[in-house]
Amino acid sequence: xxxxxxxxxxxxxxxxxxxxxxxxxxxxxxxxxxxxxxxxxxxxxxxxxxxxxxxxxxxxxxxxxxxxxxxxxxxxxxxxxxxxxxxxxxxxxxxxxxxxxxxxxxxxxxxxxxxxxxxxxxxxxxxxxxxxxxxxxxxxxxxxxxxxxxxxxxxxxxxxxxxxxxxxxxxxxxxxxxxxxxxxxxxxxxxxxxxxxxxxxxxxxxxxxxxxxxxxxxxxxxxxxxxxxxxxxxxxxxxxxxxxxxxxxxxxxxxxxxxxxxxxxxxxxxxxxxxxxxxxxxxxxxxx
Numbered sequence: 483x484x485x486x487x488x489x490x491x492x493x494x495x496x497x498x499x500x501x502x503x504x505x506x507x508x509x510x511x512x513x514x515x516x517x518x519x520x521x522x523x524x525x526x527x528x529x530x531x532x533x534x535x536x537x538x539x540x541x542x543x544x545x546x547x548x549x550x551x552x553x554x555x556x557x558x559x560x561x562x563x564x565x566x567x568x569x570x571x572x573x574x575x576x577x578x579x580x581x582x583x584x585x586x587x588x589x590x591x592x593x594x595x596x597x598x599x600x601x602x603x604x605x606x607x608x609x610x611x612x613x614x615x616x617x618x619x620x621x622x623x624x625x626x627x628x629x630x631x632x633x634x635x636x637x638x639x640x641x642x643x644x645x646x647x648x649x650x651x652x653x654x655x656x657x658x659x660x661x662x663x664x665x666x667x668x669x670x671x672x673x674x675x676x677x678x679x680x681x682x683x684x685x686x687x688x689x690x691x692x693x694x695x696x697x698x699x700x701x702x703x704x705x706x707x708x709x710x711x712x713x714x715x716x717x718x719x720x721x722x723x724x725x726x727x728x729x730x731x732x733x734x735x736x737x738x739x740x741x742x743x744x745x746x747x748x749x750x751x752x753x754x755x756x757x758x759x760x761x762x763x764x765x766x767x768x769x770x
Contacts, residue, residue, distance in 0.1 A: 485566055490573030491518040494525035497570075501528055508724035512716050519628040520720070522577035525570060527591070527621060530554060534598040541663050544599050551599070555592050581627040590616035591624075603665045607698075610668050611645070618648030629717035631709075639709025643725060646702035650731050653695055656742040657682065667695060682743040692740040696732050703729045 498521045499506045509520040533554060534540065539547040557567045558574070562585075566572035577583075594616030604610040622644030626636060652659070652666035656679055659666060665679055671694060672678065677687040703725060710722050734747035 485569040485572040487569070487573055487576055490569030490571075490576075491521065493570050494518070494521040494573055497521070497528055498524045504724055504727045507727065508720045511719040511723060516628055516630075516716070516720075518573070519577045519581055520625065522574045523583075523621070523624050523628070526558065526574045529570075530592065530595050534595050535662060539662070540599055540602075548596070548599055551592070551595055558588070577628075583624050583627050587620045587624050590620045592616075594620075598664070602663050603669055605669045607668045607671070610666065614645055614648050618644040620644065621647075629713055629721065631712050631717070632714060633712050636709045636712035639706045639712065642702050643706035643709065643721070646699060646706055647724075647728050649695070649699045649702060650728050653692065653699065653735060654731055654742060654747050657744070658746070660743075667691065671695065684739055684741045684743070689740045692735065692742070696735065699732055700729070 495506075495518070498509070502524050505520060505524050509517045512520065530551065533551050534547060536547070557571060560567065561571035561575035562578060564575075566575055578585075594613055597613055597616075601613070604613060619641040622640035622642070623637070626640050629636075629640075631637075631640075656665075656667065660679060660682070665672075667677075667679060671691055675687045675691040675694065677685075677691040679688070706725060710718050710725070713721060731747055735742060738745070738747055
């Protein structure tokens with residue numbers, strides 16, 4: 483059965499705008515062919531993530547969630563083989579084929595999604611990085627063929643940016659992840675500062691561990707930043723915008739006195755639009 487690719491990409495764009503506004507505004511600076519590929523990659527990750535993050539997915543019926551994730555992975559595989567089940571999968575498969583994303587990336591990605599079904603905490607930073615290898619660094623690798631870097635040296639900065647984005651998500655979403663029975667702040671860091679996220683109290687130990695993780699997060703952004711100059715102009719503007727917007731979430735967390743239990747630290751949509759416009763006019767690294 484053939485599917486309308488234009489409609490599939492349009493649905494990917496709507497999904498990105500609804501749930502991944504930082505990606506959406508960053509990708510808005512790309513030419514349309516590249517832009518739609520960013521939306522397609524985001525859509526694949528979002529759809530898989532929605533399965534493992536659904537209400538009760540890992541607290542009520544893990545078996546059902548595992549089956550749903552396996553079915554989605556199989557449907558993605560069928561789409562790559564030329565038999566997409568819907569327009570969105572058809573668009574995602576077209577992006578994979580056109581950009582030449584390594585299939586091994588998707589094995590790592592789905593492997594990380596499977597970990598979310600059974601692993602609820604990570605003992606150390608190294609252990610968490612092992613998980614983020616498939617949930618974060620690999621996303622940077624998927625994006626590189628879309629962004630068309632000028633040098634292979636862009637590989638490690640792209641991975642660092644994936645790690646940085648993911649850690650920012652973890653720090654922003656502590657409260658939401660607790661509702662799913664998960665803690666992504668390394669246990670040895672919590673023990674070092676005497677912090678207990680399950681209390682959902684912003685006390686001095688919690689402030690200390692969050693300040694430590696935010697400093698670690700900013701170092702990841704610093705490792706990623708040199709990669710912007712390794713991209714062609716449109717791609718550089720896209721990545722610079724996403725980096726700027728996502729890193730600002732850390733300041734928002736600080737402004738909330740590290741309270742990630744009673745609400746989500748957000749960069750307003752108007753600020754995202756202004757930042758994208760500023761990068762477009764002034765160039766990467768010159769935003770107000």
